Amino acid sequence: MDNASTPLASASRLGDLLAQLQIHPPADQWPQIESTAQSLANELRTKDVEQQTALGQTLLPQTLNSLLKGLLVDRSALGCKAAVFELLRVAANLCMDHDENRGYLLEAGFPQTVVTLLPAQHTPHPCLSRSEIVKTAIGFLLNASVGYASTSDPGNPSEDLGESWSLRATTASWSWRAIEELRGDDGNQPTGDMFGPDALPVLVSQLRGFVPPYPTPPPLFATPASRRTFVQTDFDIYEQVCGLIESLCLDVDDVRLSLARGMTFSEDHGIKCLSEMLDFVERADYPSYWTSEERPSKEKGFDLGKGAIVKAIVETSGDEMNIDILWDDSEADKPGGEFVSRMVAWIHSHKDLKTSSRDDLLICATLSLGNICRRDAHSTAIVKTPISLAPDLASLLEPEVDLKVKHGAIGLLKHLAQSQGCRPALGEAGVIQRLASSQIWSERADMVEVIQVAAIGVAKHMCNGSIDNTFALVLPDESDSAMQQILALVRRSDSITVKSEGTRVLVNATKSVWTTDPKTLDAEHAQRREACMKALAQEPCVSALARLVGRSKRYPTLVNEGVVALSLISTYPSGGTLVLDSLLNPLPTEAVRATTQPPMSAVSATENSPTVGPRRALDMITAVLRESAGPKVPPEVRANACALLGHLGRKGVVAENRATDLARMKDATREVVEALARDEDQGNGRVAASGKRALEAWGP
Secondary structure, three states: OOHHHOHHHHHHHHHHHHHHHHHOOOOOHHHHHHHHHHHHHHHHOOOOHHHHHHHHOOOHHHHHHHHHHHHHHOOOOOOOHHHHHHHHHHHHHHOOOOHHHHHHHHHHOHHHHHHHHOOOOOOOOOOOOHHHHHHHOOOOOOOOOOOOOOOOOOOOOOOOHHHHHHHHHHHHHHHHHHHHHHHOOOOOOOHHHOOOHHHHHHHHHHHHHHOOOOOOOOHHHHOHHHHHHHHHHHHHHHHHHHHHHHHHHHHOHHHHHHHHHHOOOHHHOOOOHHHHHHHHHHHOOOOOOOOOOOHHHHHHHHHHHHHHHHHHHHHHHOOHHHHHHHOOOOOOOOOOHHHHHHHHHHHHHHOOOOOOOOHHHHHHHHHHHHHHOOOHHHHHHHHOOOOOOHHHHHHOOOOOOOHHHHHHHHHHHHHHHOOHHHHHHHHHOOHHHHHHHOOOOOHHHOOOHHHHHHHHHHHHHHHOOOHHHHHHHHOOOOOOOHHHHHHHHHHHOOOHHHHHHHHHHHHHHHHHHHOOOHHHOOHHHHHHHHHHHHHHOOHHHHHHHHHHHHHOOOOHHHHHHHHHHHHHHOOOOOHHHHHHHHHHOEOOHHHHHHHHOOOOOOOOOOOOOOOOOOOEHHHHHHHHHHOOOOOOOOHHHHHHHHHHHHHHOOOOOOOHHHHHHHHHHHHHHHHHHHHHHHOOOOOOHHHHHHHHHHHHHHOO
16 A cells, blocks of 8 residues: 555654744645645544554544644635534544543643634634634634525625535534544533633524524525435534533533623623523524424423523532622613523513413522522522512412422422511412412322422421411311421431421421510510410320430431420420320331431441440430530430429420439439539530429429
8 A cells, every 4th residue: 555645654744734834824735735645634533442452552642633623724715614614524533432532632732723724703813704614614613603694705606505504414423523532421521621711602592593583494405315404413513512511501600701791791702602502592493494293302402402591500509609790680671680580570471370481490490590599699689589489489380280380390499498587578478378289298299208308398498487387287177287287398308308308397486485475466466476386286296206316316406406496385284294205115117227327338347236325315325415416415405304304394395294204214314413513614514504493393
């Protein structure tokens, strides 16, 4: 074989041409580069791994990169168009199914140089006119037009539009394959290593072809075969662009920041990329020019692409640095700014799912606002006029609403409920009642624990310091109350998170009811308060609180919450006896296991070693008083535990016929309480005083 025609010889020839180009570029330099690259690209079409490996280990990747850079320098190179196309073919074939060559091209900076060739500022290189960009699909087709918007260049009416589209379709296959190869089969190669914020305008502009009004296909599509080719080419580009945008927003901080800034400072990109992404999500649809035969195979891919853009938007809103950028109070007619106003408008317009089927907009809006409303000021603004979003969010909790929509709405409500200023508005909107009727805590929803826990969080926060919201939780209307549903979920769930968070709702409800001065209430509210106290001072609630204490060895704060709630309930008639029983009764297996098994770790040296841990909630209280419950126990937790024991020992708090059980409680804890009462060391004064009061309450 003639050595001049071997791939290695062609690669060497490209290196020689590069050297000549750098010294004194001759007029015919680019045609020579084109013919040499074309020969090499054709030779690489034959699958030969050894040949690929040998070429990758040469200077070919650097040569390809330097030749493309030469284009940027030599702005008079009018014959370079076809050479660029062939250089892209060489790169695509070189890295096809070849991990090492992917790395060599990336190290050489080839993808980054391709991006710099794109007319990101809408001022293309002199030798690459707008129509010619479509023909050569420079930059791995990142700057190719999607859809059928291309027309003949008015300055060159004889341009062969068919040839332009054919070349574009051919280059699409090679270019996108090159990107996929560089990223690797498993996608482990970070997208941010190839693209950054500068690529956003090129990527985002590709979405316009799928937003109405759709262009009219040119005459060349009269041929069914060519039409199918072009439709498929555009769809392939669409899928790749959506995936790249999502990957960039997931992986690259600067991309998320750039998108957020572009909502206000469009000069960063020349176009408002995030705004165009919102337009796409809101208005894009299956193109009208898809035939009935094409639609079934493409609709799912189209929906997945739109889902990727939704994820990109949500990810951008979730960046901590973007919260104050995306929230903008500078325009009175757009509360919260352009981005927030768009999200609010989507919820306002599509909250009635009987007349609207835009789940995608509701999911995007609720998740995005949930990310932004991590500031109290933002949260309260969302529920107050002029936005007043609480009733709309409550309407999204209907039983028939899709779980993904509920997930977004409940997640946003949880963020809002954490702000004290939002709780009255959420209560007036009937959020707790809507949660109770939504069936989110029913058995059929147990497979979506993350949503159930979020809904529990809404109730927990709303009841914190709010007697009215506690009424809504505890007192049933026509069916089971929200509290009864949560208790049922806590009993049947195997999840420690569900059990603990569900019981913490009872803690907040108990504190709100018992700490509200009845003198501040009118007759109706006082009556409802009494009904709540009666409902909470029942065995199911008291037992759940005791189990919270018993299972929370590693979390003194949770032990304290349970102890405080039990102390309050013990002040209710018959409440003391219930609390005493709950402390002495054996803990269920799951509660014992939770105190002895650290998450994600082995428990014992042998499988048959016995489980050691508190068998009763009283054992946990004793461990807290001894400070042997795990992490260092704050003094106030120990003081509260002493106070509970002391109160239970007072005359009349526990039924007289339970004297034996009361004696068991005192005997189990007397030694440690007496030790605390004697402890006058600095820092333990509060605990010592509490221990003394407990002993005094018990009497001799």
